[in-house]
Amino acid sequence: TAEAGRDFIRDIVQADLDSKKHAQIVTRFPPEPNGYLHIGHAKSIALNFGIAQEFGGRCHLRFDDTNPTKEEQEYIDSIQADVHWLGYDWGTNLYYASDYFERLYGWAETLIEAGHAYVDDQSQEEIRVSRGTLTEPGKNSPFRERSVAENLELFRRMKVGEFPNGARVLRAKIDMAAGNINLRDPVLYRILHATHPRTGDAWSIYPSYDYAHGQSDAIEGITHSICTLEFEDHRPLYEWLLDKLPVPSKPHQYEFARLNLTYTLLSKRVLTELVRQGHVNGWDDPRMPTIAGLKRRGVPPAAIREFVKRIGVAKANSVVDVGMLEFCIREELNKTSLRRMAVLRPLKVVIENYPEGESEQLDAINHPDDPSAGSRKITFGRELWIEQDDFMETPAKKFFRLSPGKEVRLRYAYFIKCTEVVKNDAGEIVELRCSYDPATRGGNAPDGRKVKATMHWLSAADAVPAEVRVYNPLFVNPSPDAASFAADLNPQSLEVLADARVEPAVLRAGPGEVMQFERQGYFVPDPETTPDKPVFNRTIGLRDSFAK
Ligand code: ATP
Ligand code: MG
Ligand code: MG
Numbered sequence: 149t150a151e152a153g154r155d156f157i158r159d160i161v162q163a164d165l166d167s168k169k170h171a172q173i174v175t176r177f178p179p180e181p182n183g184y185l186h187i188g189h190a191k192s193i194a195l196n197f198g199i200a201q202e203f204g205g206r207c208h209l210r211f212d213d214t215n216p217t218k219e220e221q222e223y224i225d226s227i228q229a230d231v232h233w234l235g236y237d238w239g240t241n242l243y244y245a246s247d248y249f250e251r252l253y254g255w256a257e258t259l260i261e262a263g264h265a266y267v268d269d270q271s272q273e274e275i276r277v278s279r280g281t282l283t284e285p286g287k288n289s290p291f292r293e294r295s296v297a298e299n300l301e302l303f304r305r306m307k308v309g310e311f312p313n314g315a316r317v318l319r320a321k322i323d324m325a326a327g328n329i330n331l332r333d334p335v336l337y338r339i340l341h342a343t344h345p346r347t348g349d350a351w352s353i354y355p356s357y358d359y360a361h362g363q364s365d366a367i368e369g370i371t372h373s374i375c376t377l378e379f380e381d382h383r384p385l386y387e388w389l390l391d392k393l394p395v396p397s398k399p400h401q402y403e404f405a406r407l408n409l410t411y412t413l414l415s416k417r418v419l420t421e422l423v424r425q426g427h428v429n430g431w432d433d434p435r436m437p438t439i440a441g442l443k444r445r446g447v448p449p450a451a452i453r454e455f456v457k458r459i460g461v462a463k464a465n466s467v468v469d470v471g472m473l474e475f476c477i478r479e480e481l482n483k484t485s486l487r488r489m490a491v492l493r494p495l496k497v498v499i500e501n502y503p504e505g506e507s508e509q510l511d512a513i514n515h516p517d518d519p520s521a522g523s524r525k526i527t528f529g530r531e532l533w534i535e536q537d538d539f540m541e542t543p544a545k546k547f548f549r550l551s552p553g554k555e556v557r558l559r560y561a562y563f564i565k566c567t568e569v570v571k572n573d574a575g576e577i578v579e580l581r582c583s584y585d586p587a588t589r590g591g592n593a594p595d596g597r598k599v600k601a602t603m604h605w606l607s608a609a610d611a612v613p614a615e616v617r618v619y620n621p622l623f624v625n626p627s628p629d630a631a632s633f634a635a636d637l638n639p640q641s642l643e644v645l646a647d648a649r650v651e652p653a654v655l656r657a658g659p660g661e662v663m664q665f666e667r668q669g670y671f672v673p674d675p676e677t678t679p680d681k682p683v684f685n686r687t688i689g690l691r692d693s694f695a696k
Pocket of ligand 3: 180416
């Protein structure tokens with residue numbers, strides 16, 4: 149049994165169990181397979197599957213595949229993979245609205261026979277205009293009073309494909325003056341000569357969302373049909389149809405606020421255009437708010453589940469700061485990631501008083517808060533790499549890292565001091581000559597002298613060249629405009645650091661294993677990694693870095 153009172157939907161579920169209205173709770177997650185899932189869907193997935201888990205019920209995965217012009221098998225496959233990856237399982241409860249096409253069709257004839265539906269020959273545009281507005285009632289269609297026999301005959305001819313796309317529709321006969329525009333004779337079926345991923349060319353007419361959804365819920369015995377707030381005004385239609393049809397159960401629709409995130413657009417139309425127009429490199433581009441993108445970026449599913457839990461479920465729309473998601477990602481990765489060293493923009497350092505041709509192994513711990521993670525050996529030698537921006541020839545105020553004459557600590561190794569700056573003909577710094585203090589092995593001076601900075605570094609002898617991809621927000625605007633999103637795109641959303649170096653232990657990471665590169669952030673191997681060229685994605689930067 150669940151804790152009561154966590155959100156209004158769980159309260160309703162608990163009350164329905166207490167009152168014995170339902171013996172078992174049945175929910176569903178009903179994606180349309182017309183794109184990849186995004187983090188907004190994760191909220192709905194966590195809610196529907198979470199309720200089923202917590203209250204001993206079940207949650208169906210149902211593909212709402214009623215629009216063959218936009219739906220593809222690739223999306224069906226990716227949706228299943230993403231729900232599993234998020235940590236949820238539908239067991240044997242995998243359904244497709246298209247499996248109900250025959251039954252839905254039969255019920256449409258039932259509506260016609262009862263005088264509750266008619267075939268309308270008006271064009272889409274005529275129907276839109278005659279529907280009226282919020283302040284103006286709609287106008288009855290000239291075809292509204294067709295006889296049952298004529299409606300049945302026309303509907304059957306629509307079904308067998310006698311008419312072209314758009315020639316006719318089937319509409320519910322409700323009330324063209326209803327205050328709720330959704331009740332002004334909504335469209336139930338439209339003609340579409342299109343090949344469906346599952347039913348092929350069997351159908352020339354397809355049910356509308358409003359007609360298919362509630363009836364699919366009823367067929368599956370869904371008790372709580374949970375959807376986002378835009379559908380609140382559709383609920384009277386949902387109920388009207390359930391009331392008029394001989395459905396096997398009476399589900400109830402509840403609405404919650406969809407997830408909106410700053411610097412992010414969560415509309416499948418926009419995400420599809422980002423992919424098609426090449427603004428990103430596919431649905432799983434790590435800059436995308438898709439589940440596949442977040443996964444490739446290294447975001448752990450536990451962080452997404454924690455994020456969704458923290459934002460809660462409310463009845464009013466709001467925008468969540470993307471910083472909240474980032475917080476959850478850091479929290480999770482800080483606990484689980486092994487520490488490694490990598491230099492993203494390398495600058496060569498030569499330790500002049502270190503013997504040529506020699507090297508030594510030093511101990512580096514794998515996780516500061518988890519002794520069981522153990523330690524590893526790292527190589528120290530005469531030639532090293534440090535980060536370019538850890539050196540300033542003329543240090544700015546409060547710059548305590550390396551500069552001429554200044555001493556710093558190399559993490560796990562020694563104190564070093566810069567003795568000379570080597571430049572090329574163009575005046576660019578190409579190398580630093582330094583000295584080290586052999587008495588500071590491990591990072592402390594026996595004479596007790598202190599340094600202000602500790603820096604990461606690598607031994608040039610065994611550092612591995614790598615490409616590192618650093619991601620910044622896809623949009624520069626905290627509330628990008630879905631209608632003109634291209635203008636809000638961040639031209640610097642991807643930075644490729646083609647000449648990075650990583651310590652050899654980094655190559656031991658398995659697919660999807662995130663590591664903390666000390667002082668830099670969290671990084672994960674990208675699937676484009678090859679034996680010749682390892683590639684890493686930055687999942688997220690560190691909020692704080694030690695002693696910078
Ligand atoms: P879009 O509006 O971008 O096309 P959609 O809502 O049509 O997305 P569906 O595949 O129909 O996409 O969504 C499946 C389920 O996920 C629906 O129940 C929907 O309400 C829910 N959902 C979609 N977007 C969000 C979101 N941003 N926050 C919470 N739930 C969402
Ligand atoms: Mg939808
Ligand atoms: Mg949609």
